[in-house]
Amino acid sequence: MGREDHDPERLSTEEVGRALEEMEAADWKRAERYARIAAHGLQGMDGEDLLNQACTLLLAGNRRFPRGKKPVRVLRNAVRSIASNARVAGWGAHTDGDVLVEPEHDNEDADLSDDAPRRLAPAARNAITPEVEALAREEFEAVMALLKGDGADNEVLEAWACGMRGAEVMEITGLSATDYDAARKRLGRKIDSLTSEGRKS
Amino acid sequence: MSGGTTSYLEQLDRLLDACFAELEKMPDADVLAGESVQSVKERAMKRLERARFAAGRLRLAAAKEKQKTVTPLRAISTAVSPGDARRYITRVAQDREHTLAARDLAEMSDEDVLRLYQQIRELEAEDSKRDDDTGPAS
Numbered sequence: 001m002g003r004e005d006h007d008p009e010r011l012s013t014e015e016v017g018r019a020l021e022e023m024e025a026a027d028w029k030r031a032e033r034y035a036r037i038a039a040h041g042l043q044g045m046d047g048e049d050l051l052n053q054a055c056t057l058l059l060a061g062n063r064r065f066p067r068g069k070k071p072v073r074v075l076r077n078a079v080r081s082i083a084s085n086a087r088v089a090g091w092g093a094h095t096d097g098d099v100l101v102e103p104e105h106d107n108e109d110a111d112l113s114d115d116a117p118r119r120l121a122p123a124a125r126n127a128i129t130p131e132v133e134a135l136a137r138e139e140f141e142a143v144m145a146l147l148k149g150d151g152a153d154n155e156v157l158e159a160w161a162c163g164m165r166g167a168e169v170m171e172i173t174g175l176s177a178t179d180y181d182a183a184r185k186r187l188g189r190k191i192d193s194l195t196s197e198g199r200k201s
Numbered sequence: 202m203s204g205g206t207t208s209y210l211e212q213l214d215r216l217l218d219a220c221f222a223e224l225e226k227m228p229d230a231d232v233l234a235g236e237s238v239q240s241v242k243e244r245a246m247k248r249l250e251r252a253r254f255a256a257g258r259l260r261l262a263a264a265k266e267k268q269k270t271v272t273p274l275r276a277i278s279t280a281v282s283p284g285d286a287r288r289y290i291t292r293v294a295q296d297r298e299h300t301l302a303a304r305d306l307a308e309m310s311d312e313d314v315l316r317l318y319q320q321i322r323e324l325e326a327e328d329s330k331r332d333d334d335t336g337p338a339s
Contacts, residue, residue: 013256020249025241026229032241033232034221048248055252060259076221084214136209143216160219161212166226184223185231191220 011065016058019071027072034076037191038083040146041139043090045083054078091135147190156183283311286318293321 011019035054036047054075057063065074144161148154152175159169170180224232233241281289287306306314 017249017253021246023245024229025238025245026232028241028245029232029234029236030221030224030227033224034217037220038217052248052252052255055249056255056259059249059252060256062259072225080214080217088210133208133210136213140209140213140216143213157216160223161216163215163219165219165222184227187220188224188227188231189234 007064009067011067013059013061016061016065019065020055020058020075023071023075027070031072031075031079033188033191035079035083037143038079040143042083042086045086050079050082051075053082057082087139088132091132147187149186149190152179152183153186156180156187281315281318283314286314290314290317290321 031051032047035050039045039047039050042050054063058065058074058078063078065071140161144157147157152173155173156169156175159172164172166180169175170177173180175183290306309317
């Protein structure tokens with residue numbers, strides 16, 4: 001608490017409030033959509049809970065809001081971290097760290113628009129028992145099943161799960177920009193229709 | 202699970218990453234999907250209002266926690282008499298070979314003596330806490 005007073009690289013709590021207030025509607029909608037799918041399978045938490053908690057931690061100064069970063073990405077990082085921890089904790093794993101999965105080269109403040117490969121934090125790796133991994137597989141397949149549609153959508157999903165993005169996905173799947181855009185929109189609508197009711201809730 | 206394999210947890214995370222990356226690339230109008238800017242903003246402001254309230258409670262709880270370590274010392278300084286405080290300071294000064302002349306202490310006002318007493322007790326508490334945190338020397 002109050003750590004922002006000593007760190008010029010992070011926004012003060014007042015600045016955090018202003019940055020979130022000024023965030024554009026489309027970015028709020030992006031954060032909502034992301035939170036909704038990130039909450040899938042969580043016990044007793046939906047996307048709105050994740051967003052509320054992320055905003056609370058940022059406004060309280062419990063979570064760092066780096067200066068110069070896009071608010072929607074900072075918010076998304078917070079949601080991601082809360083969801084990852086809640087998911088693994090719900091599966092009975094015990095982790096010491098507060099962030100489960102991190103980009104290889106950075107911490108919670110990483111710019112997530114890049115294509116950096118991601119890995120589990122060492123503490124989290126130790127926490128992943130075969131039972132937790134089995135539950136992770138179940139959850140992964142559940143999310144995939146919810147999002148799957150026609151052939152093109154499935155190929156896009158599988159490419160996304162392998163860490164591929166836009167142009168690379170089009171190259172691998174052979175989809176035109178128009179077809180890829182259409183698949184992306186269909187998947188976006190499915191994400192919107194997801195509820196927080198996973199198979200384990 | 203070990204070595205170069207990718208866990209399902211990581212695959213799930215990558216899938217979620219991709220969803221967000223794609224959302225970022227989508228034009229605003231597509232992301233809004235027919236919902237008005239005003240409606241989304243109103244929802245966001247209500248969310249922030251709730252979060253501000255919750256953040257305030259978090260800060261209050263943290264401040265109370267911090268206060269717990271200070272309150273007993275404040276209570277001590279008000280409970281101790283200036284005479285007792287003078288004797289305590291004299292003993293500490295002797296124990297630690299601090300150069301505080303008896304005349305200086307005698308000339309200090311009761312208020313200053315109590316303030317000095319308070320400072321010494323706080324420093325002692327900090328030293329004690331640091332020792333507790335670091336544990337016994339091996």
